Amino acid sequence: GQQLNQSPQSMFIQEGEDVSMNCTSSSIFNTWLWYKQDPGEGPVLLIALYKAGELTSNGRLTAQFGITRKDSFLNISASIPSDVGIYFCAGSNVNNNDMRFGAGTRLTVKP
């Protein structure tokens, strides 16, 4: 099956620092997505990418869909305490109707 490798597994950073995490796949995806999960809640969509090479921003978040369609990264600039949570990458293909998730990056922001 399709495997997504997400790194790093966890990050401990100081408030104000920038963060970068990425995801690679053994297969090609048509769509890459980034979700954030707060404790005790379900994941919430942050950014969706639909085209190879696409670079999309959502406030302090920027994500890119890799040219090979097998990878994606998410950057968070000037981190704040509410950025704490687990970030998941996900890839999907319209043809097979399912979406696969990475194992997540747990982000801790120290004030």
Place this chain on the structure above:
Amino acid sequence: NAGVTQTPKFQVLKTGQSMTLQCAQDMNHEYMSWYRQDPGMGLRLIHYSVGAGITDQGEVPNGYNVSRSTTEDFPLRLLSAAPSQTSVYFCASSQTLGTLHFGNGTRLTVT
């Protein structure tokens, strides 16, 4: 606006017991899915449905059954619970594959 509602929030079962995890959405979404979340493994797809009367298996379907008799509801059944099914279960829905809306999860413990 309720979105995706999962019940119960917590459940403890003994090995061999059966139960149904409920999921309902009020957004008229065609696509619904069930994931399980285990530490270090991200979210893994159990079953999904692209519309009423249509279901299909995901990555880890063994031990689980689903049905989709209405657009709104997508229950997940455990026929004979096993300790390996201890996990947090998330239901999700979307109009188009990718922009999933998740419920807040059901935390299941099987002893």
